[in-house]
Amino acid sequence: MSAQSDAYKAHFRIWRGDADGGGLEDFRVEVNDGEVVLDIIHRLQATQVPDLAVRWNCKAGKCGSCSAEINGRPKLMCMTRMSVFERDETVTVTPMRTFPVVRDLVTDVSFNYAKAREIPSFVPPPGLEPGEYRMRQEDVGRSQEFRKCIECFLCQDTCHVVRDHEENKSAFAGPRFLMRIAELDMHPLDAAPETGLDRKRTAQENHGLGHCNITKCCTEVCPEHIRITDNALIPLKERSVDRKYDPLVWLGSKIRRRNRTD
Incomplete structure (x- = not known):
């Protein structure tokens, strides 16, 4: 089965806001075989929320830029595969809690x-x-x-x-x-x-x-x-x-x- 034919719609909850406050917003977004959470964030930027702020660089787990909290656990978005979640599971992505929020998923480290x-x-x-x-x-x-x-x-x-x-x-x-x-x-x-x-x-x-x-x-x-x-x-x-x-x-x-x- 091809990667395209195996695509499905995932439920994402993304924290959006800035230093003055914010909250979680819900999205339905396409997921393809082999993708990671950062791929989905990029797809959301390209198709639904072009102003979504996220910090990233290498997408290879070596720069440390795309740190966030995924379902409440600190992780690199580029190293968290979508295959670890059930297809009907809600994936929640929030900024690192310990540091002040700049905007959306970007924190002041x-x-x-x-x-x-x-x-x-x-x-x-x-x-x-x-x-x-x-x-x-x-x-x-x-x-x-x-x-x-x-x-x-x-x-x-x-x-x-x-x-x-x-x-x-x-x-x-x-x-x-x-x-x-x-x-x-x-x-x-x-x-x-x-x-x-x-x-x-x-x-x-x-x-x-x-x-x-x-x-x-x-x-x-x-x-x-x-x-x-x-x-x-x-x-x-x-x-x-x-x-x-x-x-x-x-x-x-x-x-x-x-x-x-x-």
């Missing part, structure tokens, strides 16, 4: 870029030039998992620490950027400690690591299948606790700090 600027960057090892860095493959592989992030901010959207508590945003970086701190903290070439920068301490005191209660909701929505909680947040929490409460670790940090000042 500048919160995330502000948090990114707060994270101290990689500190190059002294005496080594770019191209001279050497790392064990095991360490490369461990960091590479976190670098698969496409900055879709679905993990930020689903994290209830900021999703349900707007007042936490000033003190909490969110899972995407705590993951960045964890990546740098475990990087064998990062020379931050030699400059006096303690990433574990700043994670706790400046970026809200203690707010995270490891529910793993961020891991569950990650389209790159990064194990954010197990491989980044929990190890960072463990290292932070060791630094603060383990007497040997505490003593060692005091000795190193004294040696730096001598």
Whole structure:
């Protein structure tokens, strides 16, 4: 059977509005075999609502632009196939709830870029030039998992620490950027400690690591299948606790700090 002959009409509910308010609107729209939710949004733009606002770029699950909530769950529209829904099922598409609405399905995600600027960057090892860095493959592989992030901010959207508590945003970086701190903290070439920068301490005191209660909701929505909680947040929490409460670790940090000042 051809894709065209297998077409059917789906019931979509799309949130429409802006920062001043809005609501869900109902549409009947054609669906063909093999299509994704973003295809349907584009068809709606082409045939019924040309002013429907949506952010997208690659349509290949690599740019992170088309993040939204589909039937209440944070997802990439370009990676959500229509085949996962029953034909008589209503598909509801709304903007990411954690961030302010600009218009329709487009949200203002500048919160995330502000948090990114707060994270101290990689500190190059002294005496080594770019191209001279050497790392064990095991360490490369461990960091590479976190670098698969496409900055879709679905993990930020689903994290209830900021999703349900707007007042936490000033003190909490969110899972995407705590993951960045964890990546740098475990990087064998990062020379931050030699400059006096303690990433574990700043994670706790400046970026809200203690707010995270490891529910793993961020891991569950990650389209790159990064194990954010197990491989980044929990190890960072463990290292932070060791630094603060383990007497040997505490003593060692005091000795190193004294040696730096001598």
